[in-house]
Amino acid sequence: MLKEFPADLHVHTCLSPCAEDEMVPPNILNMARLMGIKILGVADHNSAKNLPAMVEASCGFDGLILPGIEVQTREEVHVLCYFESLKVAMEFQDFIYEHLPPKKNDPRRLGRQYLVDKMGNVTGEEERLLIASADLSVDEVAEKVFDFGGIFIPAHVERMSFGIIGQLGFIPEDMKVHAVEFSKNVSVDEARYRFPDIFAKYPVVFSSDAHCLKDMVFKKTYFLLEEPTFEEVKRAFKGWGGRMVVLKDKF
Template sequence: MVELREYVADLHIHIGRTRLGAAVKITAASSLTLKSIIQYASNVKGVNFIGVIDCHVVEVMNEIEEDIKLGKALQLEEGGIAYQGVTLLLGSEIELYDENCQGPIHILAFMPTLKSMSEFSLWMAKRMKNPTLSSQRIYENAQVLQRKVRELGGLFIPAHAFTPFKSLYGKGVRESLTEVFDPKLIDAIELGLSSDTNMADQIKEIHQYPYLTNSDAHSLEKIAREYQIIKLREPSFHEIQLALKKKDGRKIMANYGLNPLLGKYYQTICARCATQTTLAVCPACGANSKIKGVSDRLMELASVTSKQIDRPPYVHQVPLEFIPKLGKKTLEKLRNHFGTDMNIIHHVEESQLRQVVPEAIAASIIAARYGKLSIKAGGGGLMGK
């Protein structure tokens, strides 16, 4: 019988700069290099499996190839790149626009090997203006893109599917993913920071897909603000494929994500003054322009009011940097005493925490563990608190 283990996975992490200093994700921190991501995810966050979604960039692929030649990394037979302490899944985030889209849609494409990612990169380079950057727009029929990903043995996943901008249900389609995509060629749905399982399951057509909860990290500290625990034989591309299909005991055990109230786009707000309102005219400033929140958009799309779906639990988890009065120096002290964030968040007893940090902070960490912290909703690009 194959022995299965549980792994912490965050499959949406951006590279800010290459090792030579070239920009990749313009809005990401320059400290987000491939090397720093691997070290921080493993040593500080306690993540076992990362998806770096800018691996189509040639300079990034070159760095990985050099690491393999130097013995710092190993390309696994079942897909993925094994570094010390963490396995890298080769991904790319793409801004898709075809004639059937109402607005651009971000998707994640993961490839098993450097060879397949290189092929995919060359294919995309003919369809985008700047293949050295992250999340670049391609003008291509969505189903052509889906078939290309499948031809190369990859995974196709709509990213942060409900956010107001550049997402499948935000502005990408009016009502159904079938307006753009072949539903048979979608492997999973990424929920994004402003939704959770219960909210997403209001849409019947996505009941057939597993849900992913990832950080979409634009800085090192944001790694693993959302993640999942997955049961696998080993952290590899093929094992992830099996887990998404719930085959041979492989599966997602639990999704850990922000309470949607903490997300940037949970509630609808006035685009001018940020007042929470769903009225046509803002009562505070008189503007008639709004940023529609995920909660209101999902109400528009809702097709079911009750569900009987076998899903892993969705745990509302608060990252340590969100904990009230937990500053950088105190967080460093916690990490020095207890190791990784995963250990602090999930395992360290309150009595142990009190030996290192003030009682109020220790109590807040435990309250966050059990979903008992009070939340102020976010919206319009501002995180909740």
């Protein structure tokens, strides 16, 4: 039997320099519980280093955590990459790290990149500059994500900054994607009206892109699945056996 599972596929932790210090695993999970989220994607900029703490903290969370990374490509496009397990996400991070510029973060100018444990205690800081473009094209990242058996979703496509349409002007015809993400800045109706071609061609998700807890007060995307698992989410993107993404503007 298929059931609807509320989802928010795009939340940052305090590892992202632009995210608030409060974005630690226990707070994120409590907020997800309050919002009734059953599928939670966690994706920091170009790094997976807080995912082990996130996954550890989620023991007891009644839902699915999708370990992800929001990669910034050479074209300054943000793309969301999710993996079936923490292990694969960490391997993918190693690949991305090989392609980041060898620069250090400037915490005073860009913000701190906190590493935390499952309780949210700071255990260190990532010194590598995460707010940077990897030396990889959108296509190269997509290809790698598919090689890793992951899920590939261009992020906040309607945004002029770091959205694929804003940066490239279009979504390349032959690009393989599982879905396309719109940000919380646009309503479902407005996005449908402005981008009918995208809605006709791709599954669409709306995510909070939360950088602070109050941004997580957001729920528009539901997955119709048998159970919240990585494979079932993939099946929903393919429309397999009635599984699908359901969009709602009100909750």
